[in-house]
Amino acid sequence: MSSTVITILLIGSLVAGWVDAIVGGGGLILIPLVMIVNPGMSNAQALGVNKVAAIFGTASSAAVLVRRVPAAVRALRYAPLALVGSAGGAMIASSVDKELMRPVIIVLLVAVGLFILFRPSFGQVDAPSSTRSAPRAVLALLALVAAVSIYDGTFGPGTGLFLIMGFTSLLSADFITSAAWAKVINVFTNLGALVTFAVQGEVLWLLGLGLAVTNVIGAQIGARMVLGRGAGFLRGVILVVVVLMSAKLAYDQFAGSGV
16 A cells, blocks of 8 residues: 555545544545545445544544533443444344435435524523433433444444434433533444454454544544534534535435445
8 A cells, every 4th residue: 555545544534533523424534535545445344444443533532522521421321232233233234225225314414404404593502401311211312322323333424413413302402412422322333333343354453543543633623623612613514514425425326336
């Protein structure tokens, strides 16, 4: 692998880490990039490399956000479910028809974008409520984590975004609080899928660990930008990411390729 290719991958991983730390979706940058510069790499190997880099970057940004939102450690109660759900999703990933999933995800992303656009107050204020610990709320959180974890292991794009939206709604939280919860859960969804890919022998560890270095740098920059600029900044980034992610998935769908 030439120095030029290595440089491109390192920069791409840094950008992916930055995007992941803010709202998620870094995999849509890093996975295609890895496959473009390594034409002989399988889809599963690219996913495995991405998970190695992402787990370090996500853990790094989670540490930054949890220091600001200590209550987010309560998300650890749902970590085992996230781990198992993602691992299970990764096991069935090869049998899932991505061509059928993409249109559904595009519709969900557009719905999220329109909701945020026409509800400017959503996610701007943290309004703690006693109902957060109510049995119905806990069941809803379990359902959210289970569904998104399986999705992350199976397909992946938008995992962080869907977690942020779900936590904002179910916890009556602002985007910063929800982002902290999402990062904690995302560490374990990454870990679950990574374990599965590793057992299947699909992880190129040297490449993944190398990309993890710049992914962490990007994640640190992104997490600090979230804390420094607040929920309004996060809302704007979510809208931009929704548009770009929808466009990328639509291109993959109609081009008949992509991840």
